Amino acid sequence: MGKVAAGVAALAACAVAGVVVGRRVRSRRKWKRVVGVLRELEEACETPVGRLRQVVDAMAVEMHAGLASEGGSKLKMLLTFVDHLPTGSEIGTYYALDLGGTNFRILRVQLGGRRSSILSQDVEQRPIPQHLMTSTSEDLFDFIASTLKQFVEKEENGSEPSSVRARELGFTFSFPVKQLSIHSGILIKWTKGFAIEDMVGKEVVGLLEAALVRSGLDMRVAVLVNDTVGTLALGHYDDADTVAAVIIGTGTNACYLERADAIIKCQGLLITSGCMAVNMEWGNFWSSHLPRTSYDIDLDLESPNPNDQGFEKMISGMYLGDIVRRVILRMSQESDIFGPVSSRLSIPFILQAPLLAAMHEDDSPELKEVDKILKETLEISEVSLKVRKLVVRICDVVTRRAARLAAAGIVGILKKIGRDGSGGVAGGRSRSDSKMRRTVVAIEGGLYTRYMMFREYLHEALHEILGEDVAQHVILKVTEDGSGIGGALLAAANSSSSVDNSSRYEGIKKSKDEKMAMIPSFFNNRSRDLIFDPFFSFDPFRDFPMSNTAFISTRIDWKETPEAHVFKADLPGLKKEEVKVEIEDDRVLQIRGERSVEKEDKNDTWHRVERSSGKFLRRFKLPENAKIDQVKAGMENGVLTVTVPKEEVKKTDAKKTIEISG
Ligand code: ADP
Ligand code: MG
Numbered sequence: 001m002g003k004v005a006a007g008v009a010a011l012a013a014c015a016v017a018g019v020v021v022g023r024r025v026r027s028r029r030k031w032k033r034v035v036g037v038l039r040e041l042e043e044a045c046e047t048p049v050g051r052l053r054q055v056v057d058a059m060a061v062e063m064h065a066g067l068a069s070e071g072g073s074k075l076k077m078l079l080t081f082v083d084h085l086p087t088g089s090e091i092g093t094y095y096a097l098d099l100g101g102t103n104f105r106i107l108r109v110q111l112g113g114r115r116s117s118i119l120s121q122d123v124e125q126r127p128i129p130q131h132l133m134t135s136t137s138e139d140l141f142d143f144i145a146s147t148l149k150q151f152v153e154k155e156e157n158g159s160e161p162s163s164v165r166a167r168e169l170g171f172t173f174s175f176p177v178k179q180l181s182i183h184s185g186i187l188i189k190w191t192k193g194f195a196i197e198d199m200v201g202k203e204v205v206g207l208l209e210a211a212l213v214r215s216g217l218d219m220r221v222a223v224l225v226n227d228t229v230g231t232l233a234l235g236h237y238d239d240a241d242t243v244a245a246v247i248i249g250t251g252t253n254a255c256y257l258e259r260a261d262a263i264i265k266c267q268g269l270l271i272t273s274g275c276m277a278v279n280m281e282w283g284n285f286w287s288s289h290l291p292r293t294s295y296d297i298d299l300d301l302e303s304p305n306p307n308d309q310g311f312e313k314m315i316s317g318m319y320l321g322d323i324v325r326r327v328i329l330r331m332s333q334e335s336d337i338f339g340p341v342s343s344r345l346s347i348p349f350i351l352q353a354p355l356l357a358a359m360h361e362d363d364s365p366e367l368k369e370v371d372k373i374l375k376e377t378l379e380i381s382e383v384s385l386k387v388r389k390l391v392v393r394i395c396d397v398v399t400r401r402a403a404r405l406a407a408a409g410i411v412g413i414l415k416k417i418g419r420d421g422s423g424g425v426a427g428g429r430s431r432s433d434s435k436m437r438r439t440v441v442a443i444e445g446g447l448y449t450r451y452m453m454f455r456e457y458l459h460e461a462l463h464e465i466l467g468e469d470v471a472q473h474v475i476l477k478v479t480e481d482g483s484g485i486g487g488a489l490l491a492a493a494n495s496s497s498s499v500d501n502s503s504r505y506e507g508i509k510k511s512k513d514e515k516m517a518m519i520p521s522f523f524n525n526r527s528r529d530l531i532f533d534p535f536f537s538f539d540p541f542r543d544f545p546m547s548n549t550a551f552i553s554t555r556i557d558w559k560e561t562p563e564a565h566v567f568k569a570d571l572p573g574l575k576k577e578e579v580k581v582e583i584e585d586d587r588v589l590q591i592r593g594e595r596s597v598e599k600e601d602k603n604d605t606w607h608r609v610e611r612s613s614g615k616f617l618r619r620f621k622l623p624e625n626a627k628i629d630q631v632k633a634g635m636e637n638g639v640l641t642v643t644v645p646k647e648e649v650k651k652t653d654a655k656k657t658i659e660i661s662g
Helices: 003-044 049-068 130-134 137-156 204-215 227-238 294-301 310-315 317-334 353-360 368-376 385-416 446-450 452-466 482-493 512-517 525-530 548-552
Strands: 091-099 103-112 118-127 167-173 177-181 184-187 219-225 242-248 252-259 275-279 439-444 474-478 555-560 564-570 579-584 588-595 614-621 632-636 639-645
Touching: 003 317, 003 385, 049 385, 049 452, 091 137, 091 227, 091 482, 103 137, 103 482, 118 137, 118 482, 130 137, 137 204, 167 204, 167 227, 167 482, 184 204, 204 219, 219 227, 219 482, 227 242, 227 252, 227 275, 227 439, 227 482, 242 385, 242 446, 252 310, 252 385, 294 310, 294 317, 310 317, 310 385, 317 353, 317 385, 317 446, 353 368, 353 385, 353 446, 353 452, 368 385, 385 439, 385 452, 439 446, 439 482, 446 452, 452 474, 564 588, 579 639, 588 639
Parallel strands: 091 167, 167 219, 242 439, 439 474
Antiparallel strands: 091 103, 103 118, 177 184, 242 252, 252 275, 555 564, 564 639, 579 588, 588 614, 632 639
16 A cells, blocks of 8 residues: 555544544434433422422412302312212112213113112223214214113113113213203313314203103203212212312312302302312312423413313323423434434324323333334334433323322312311311311322322322321222212212102202202392392402402301301401491492501411412392391401391292201
């Protein structure tokens, strides 16, 4: 080799080495960028116990606000009219229809009359054909009714015809419904991918019953409930210490037993049996304390329901995979560690929760499952073990945040009902007895029952937040099929021919129609003059923009004594001169005030003070029998008491004879 040739060879070798080094530097830089994306995600998703406690408090406060007035909170806190749960004495055969997710289920349950003695149950599960989820209500219900009819015919084939009484159905419909009675309600909005426009604002049971008639099936809808209420019913049937139910599946929601007198927005208008299940619709919960990432913001913006269901979008099975997909897409765009950007990564919801779980829980040393899912679902192949580990880490961060937030939500409920060991919140006042009672929360939904890591993170957070002493009294009980069986149990408990009616109303026995009659004005303006409805007609925020905090710090209780209506408001830090009590035209009592000084009530155990100054305004429609010229108001130790004496009213008609105790 000549001199020149040797020089060329040396140069070439240098160039190759340079390329290799350059590639290494570039790839290290790219890896660093990816790690940067991961760190950013980890930080944004952090849920230290302090933050979780803030979420707990926010949940309890929002629950309070949602119970205080219609629209008072993003938590709808819907009445269910379920004021007694199955006791175990129910006998007979009942049907249930569970509609509210990917599948709908039909059940036939035979009850034997002793607690936990479900003699037999038959179930049929069918997917909802995709096109029916966005079609018309008639198409959807005709399909359901004909499936139901086939099921009934199959099940009853050979058995005695049920000529003695009509078949009764519990209809579990797991979308936000404004309940009108225990067996009727109006669809507020769709969630979970359903979008049948003509049904929004319509009464749901009427639509189903019309389809049942069209199909020629003799069946009566005894109850309309939500899946959480069904789960609560089955939970309570099995274990009387059950106080709440939580669903974490495709979507997420919770319900719990609330004291009737704490449901301030319809206080005095409900029967006085003590408790009612409240459907929180907690998927829509929101708080500034929730750890939100840019991926959550994008997911929300691109969803069919932006600004809605914020809690659900961080927690439930429908969304978790999509958050992970978004993170992988971003990493893929920032570097080539996943190879060329796969077009699959731009398909929303392509990565479903079961796949996310399978990757997260892949315990093979080579992470074979991760490799397979990346290949088959996302068309990403040949990634190194290091990159597969990165994917597992993303799954971990997203799932851990979801599970911990769900745990905080559960403790929020416990706090609201005084079962978190802190003395709790009971109708806005703290309790002195903080002795912890055994507390069971029924829980259902595929994300919780089938995703072990999710479940473990949830339990871990629950223990962290509550502390071991308290946590040992709180039991999360999987209540499989609660939404379906619970619907049938509630149909039985509310059946026209229920065997043991004596335990149904804990005191007062009233027919369903009477129960409805007690609260007509809450939903129906026409009969408003029959009923004293102080909380119906006015939204305290409507004319007075202010934060929830300012409103919540104005707790107003109302009670009725034989002689008077008495309003009590806690107004800590307010002077007499800063409060105004007025009677306006049309028998409206108005209480307002303005707190201008910075002051915090440190003794307030349930309310996190975020703003200590502000205005409040509450207005109440006074009843016909109020002596508005004799209203008295007094202020003592920060408590305002307004007394509105009553006139003796002659009781003339059935609706007026209902006594409201307080
Ligand atoms: P739904 O919520 O639709 O009524 P389920 O309670 O059965 O039905 O929950 C189904 C949801 O649970 C799925 O949409 C999915 O998000 C989640 N899921 C189901 N199986 C798994 C699994 N193996 N791992 C993780 N999530 C799962
Ligand atoms: Mg379900």
